[in-house]
Amino acid sequence: MTRTNPRSLRRRRWWTLWGVMSVSAIGIAVQAVPPYVSGNPAAVPLPLNPDVALHYLVLTAHALPGGLALFIGPLQFMSKLRLRRPKLHRVIGRVYMISIVIASVAAVFAAAVTISGFSVQVAFSILVAAWLYTLAMAYRSIRRGEAQVHRIWMIRNYALTFAAVTLRVYLIAGLQLLPSVEFEAIYTTAVWASILGNVLVAEYFIVQCTRAPSARRQQRRDSPLVTTTS
Numbered sequence: 001m002t003r004t005n006p007r008s009l010r011r012r013r014w015w016t017l018w019g020v021m022s023v024s025a026i027g028i029a030v031q032a033v034p035p036y037v038s039g040n041p042a043a044v045p046l047p048l049n050p051d052v053a054l055h056y057l058v059l060t061a062h063a064l065p066g067g068l069a070l071f072i073g074p075l076q077f078m079s080k081l082r083l084r085r086p087k088l089h090r091v092i093g094r095v096y097m098i099s100i101v102i103a104s105v106a107a108v109f110a111a112a113v114t115i116s117g118f119s120v121q122v123a124f125s126i127l128v129a130a131w132l133y134t135l136a137m138a139y140r141s142i143r144r145g146e147a148q149v150h151r152i153w154m155i156r157n158y159a160l161t162f163a164a165v166t167l168r169v170y171l172i173a174g175l176q177l178l179p180s181v182e183f184e185a186i187y188t189t190a191v192w193a194s195i196l197g198n199v200l201v202a203e204y205f206i207v208q209c210t211r212a213p214s215a216r217r218q219q220r221r222d223s224p225l226v227t228t229t230s
């Protein structure tokens, strides 16, 4: 019986996740952004604040660059592209960074004027702070030439970008499965669940794909006589 080598198993798991992530990111970017670039505030699914004339424009300034970051983010995790076309990786990286900075500034305003409630405002404020912090750390580490650390921060950052996808998946599932629960309760739960769930999945992958293998190598170097079965 042939035994699958743990490295190729990890690679397969990583690429399966990458495929699912890319398809759903493109799907949400293509589905959620158009109402905000149509120029028609009546076409948007979220209730707009009637006291804020620019609410629609703020959401446009947020959703458009946010959608772009969501769309191009998965390309940055393709090691072949990174190794064969490093300049392209840098260009996409800069577009991704600028998109997130613009989307974040608009998200601060969107969170301030939302009529979705205090809990949603707190959740989005934490999300925007974490979005910018992880981006800054990713940038700082690559400027210092720490590619592995950069990769870890980018996994964290894209997991937060990807909250835009999981939020909508939980929202749709909640509305379908819990018709008796109010929209506001489902929306608030979906916002928090998308942030916490994505952070946990990202940390799991960081440990499994980057930290655990190097810890195992270190362990083998430190005590070569102890054999591991994993």
Ligand code: HEM
Residues within 6 Å of the ligand: 028, 029, 032, 033, 036, 044, 045, 046, 059, 062, 063, 066, 067, 068, 069, 070, 107, 108, 110, 111, 112, 113, 114, 115, 116, 120, 124, 125, 127, 128, 131, 160, 161, 162, 163, 164
């Ligand atoms: C990860 C950091 C993000 C933060 C902090 C954030 C924040 C926000 C906030 C505060 C709102 C207003 C919600 C409300 O009024 O209840 C909003 C709405 C929206 N965001 Fe984001 N967002 C993020 C990422 C993204 C991304 C990556 C996209 C890409 C598609 C996106 C697309 C949208 C859209 C389309 C809306 C309008 C609401 C809807 O139609 O579902 N956001 N976001």
